[in-house]
Amino acid sequence: xxxxxxxxxxxxxxxxxxxxxxxxxxxxxxxxxxxxxxxxxxxxxxxxxxxxxxxxxxxxxxxxxxxxxxxxxxxxxxxxxxxxxxxxxxxxxxxxxxxxxxxxxxxxxxxxxxxxxxxxxxxxxxxxxxxxxxxxxxxxxxxxxxxxxxxxxxxxxxxxxxxxxxxxxxxxxxxxxxxxxxxxxxxxxxxxxxxxxxxxxxxxxxxxxxxxxxxxxxxxxxxxxxxxxxxxxxxxxxxxxxxxxxxxxxxxxxxxxxxxxxxxxxxxxxxxxxxxxxxxxxxxxxxxxxxxxxxxxxxxxxxxx
Amino acid sequence: xxxxxxxxxxxxxxxxxxxxxxxxxxxxxxxxxxxxxxxxxxxxxxxxxxxxxxxxxxxxxxxxxxxxxxxxxxxxxxxxxxxxxxxxxxxxxxxxxxxxxxxxxxxxxxxxxxxxxxxxxxxxxxxxxxxxxxxxxxxxxxxxxxxxxxxxxxxxxxxxxxxxxxxxxxxxxxxxxxxxxxxxxxxxxxxxxxxxxxxxxxxxxxxxxxxxxxxxxxxxxxxxxxxxxxxxxxxxxxxxxxxxxxxxxxxxxxxxxxxxxxxxxxxxxxxxxxxxxxxxxxxxxxxxxxxxxxxxx
Numbered sequence: 178x179x180x181x182x183x184x185x186x187x188x189x190x191x192x193x194x195x196x197x198x199x200x201x202x203x204x205x206x207x208x209x210x211x212x213x214x215x216x217x218x219x220x221x222x223x224x225x226x227x228x229x230x231x232x233x234x235x236x237x238x239x240x241x242x243x244x245x246x247x248x249x250x251x252x253x254x255x256x257x258x259x260x261x262x263x264x265x266x267x268x269x270x271x272x273x274x275x276x277x278x279x280x281x282x283x284x285x286x287x288x289x290x291x292x293x294x295x296x297x298x299x300x301x302x303x304x305x306x307x308x309x310x311x312x313x314x315x316x317x318x319x320x321x322x323x324x325x326x327x328x329x330x331x332x333x334x335x336x337x338x339x340x341x342x343x344x345x346x347x348x349x350x351x352x353x354x355x356x357x358x359x360x361x362x363x364x365x366x367x368x369x370x371x372x373x374x375x376x377x378x379x380x381x382x383x384x385x386x387x388x389x390x391x392x393x394x395x396x397x398x399x400x401x402x403x404x405x406x407x408x409x410x411x412x413x414x415x416x417x418x419x420x421x422x423x424x425x426x427x428x429x430x431x432x433x434x435x436x437x438x439x440x441x442x443x444x445x446x447x448x449x450x451x452x453x454x455x456x457x458x459x460x461x462x463x464x465x466x467x468x469x470x471x472x473x474x475x476x477x478x479x480x481x482x
Numbered sequence: 483x484x485x486x487x488x489x490x491x492x493x494x495x496x497x498x499x500x501x502x503x504x505x506x507x508x509x510x511x512x513x514x515x516x517x518x519x520x521x522x523x524x525x526x527x528x529x530x531x532x533x534x535x536x537x538x539x540x541x542x543x544x545x546x547x548x549x550x551x552x553x554x555x556x557x558x559x560x561x562x563x564x565x566x567x568x569x570x571x572x573x574x575x576x577x578x579x580x581x582x583x584x585x586x587x588x589x590x591x592x593x594x595x596x597x598x599x600x601x602x603x604x605x606x607x608x609x610x611x612x613x614x615x616x617x618x619x620x621x622x623x624x625x626x627x628x629x630x631x632x633x634x635x636x637x638x639x640x641x642x643x644x645x646x647x648x649x650x651x652x653x654x655x656x657x658x659x660x661x662x663x664x665x666x667x668x669x670x671x672x673x674x675x676x677x678x679x680x681x682x683x684x685x686x687x688x689x690x691x692x693x694x695x696x697x698x699x700x701x702x703x704x705x706x707x708x709x710x711x712x713x714x715x716x717x718x719x720x721x722x723x724x725x726x727x728x729x730x731x732x733x734x735x736x737x738x739x740x741x742x743x744x745x746x747x748x749x750x751x752x753x754x755x756x757x758x759x760x761x762x763x764x765x766x767x768x769x770x771x772x773x774x775x776x777x778x779x
Contacts, residue, residue: 180611183610184556187603187641188603219643220606220608220641220643221641223640223641223642223643223675225639225640225674226705227709228638228709229638231702231709232638236600238600239601240599240600274589278594278598414530416567417566418563418564418567418593419526
């Protein structure tokens, strides 16, 4: 007797389309790969294939609604590409679903990234921009999952105090934990407003009914207003079971991205400003940069070493 | 019937609502002909919902907590942290009993809400599955101070040949727990299995049925006939109404009849509650339940 094998078969029937298709054609042959005795195999004879197909379809749809909340802009863009929605549907498979629930969204996002090459974008540049947007959303998914796992394993986190001392700019700085950064072609908030008009909960459903027009995607991604998008995951509700993680975000000008390369714990803001001054940066620009760094420290996206 | 079930309060005809969306539970409770109790499927952590729950209780309606994150079947045990949070939740809101569908809400070692699987994965109807379900129910009973009620879930398809009421009757008897019957879920079983639930009614300890659910659904036409899809925002299908009329006279100890109506507008909810009360008055042989209607009409 192997009830666990029956459970494995049940799970595969719901999430593995090839097992399901084979089962609907010939249930006996399809179940040979499971260590089931005759009585256990016979338990599956009661399945109505048409109902199994419907269940799997509805289930995948609900899961995609859930995943869509983590990748709203990417989902919207992919809906405008030939075969984009089908790619997303195919990714709800046994590989995704056998992944631990806490890591599942991140894996799903990575797999979207791996699938982009199979889709036809207008230009290579457009595909690069789509990848950058996905990277930003994937970064948030990954920091959320990492923080959630940390909280579940170790309990409440103790985040360093945000009180900046008088001499804050002389101290070396680095990225804070659970922070991700990506260069994106347009403000993320703007992208969300323009591409995800419905509430995130219903976005998947509305994209299926009315995918984003390809022309709209092209027009939006043609704009060249790159931003450095930074997000920090934080626990908005502490729980031993299901901590809620939200993202605090900031966007900075493209020029700031090159400065970010130096934010690795080995230099201070004063040092960065001094280097900029030596290559001719004006005081006004230096003050603006200093102010941005201060904001990032206060919002806990950077921290002092 | 076990004494612990006899002593439960009769809650009357109520509604299952989402705390964070329409229709507004407090407004419904205050409306003439509104629900006499409110059931909600909230988050495991009580502090996430307690403010909303307190408003409902202050409006005069008791609440029942009915989540979707407990595994009442299968090989994967529930986590202690989730069970302890559940116990705290139930105690804090004063839920008189604790009911949930017997299905998979999580798989392997990933406790969480059933939404992580899309929705519940159906249980397997065989002897080994029954033995594991007994373990799972006892696991919950060990942590929860109020009676546990098991509910047959909605099913599109069936695995295993043990009849629904044989499985749930035996599970209830072996664990001394209560039963919740959702009329739409029974219709779904009949469509999925091609069997009448009544064929095994003798194996169901009907005196243990303390709660009845009725909710909207959709019928999809498949190659082998209709398939029932649980959809609370939709209208109640005729087969579900018929199931209510068939089952109510056979259930002598119902404490609560709940219309699950998340996403339905307030006027429709009130009209449906009126129809349910009429059927309860005409069909139920449970005197206390019928008497409770006098206070809410």
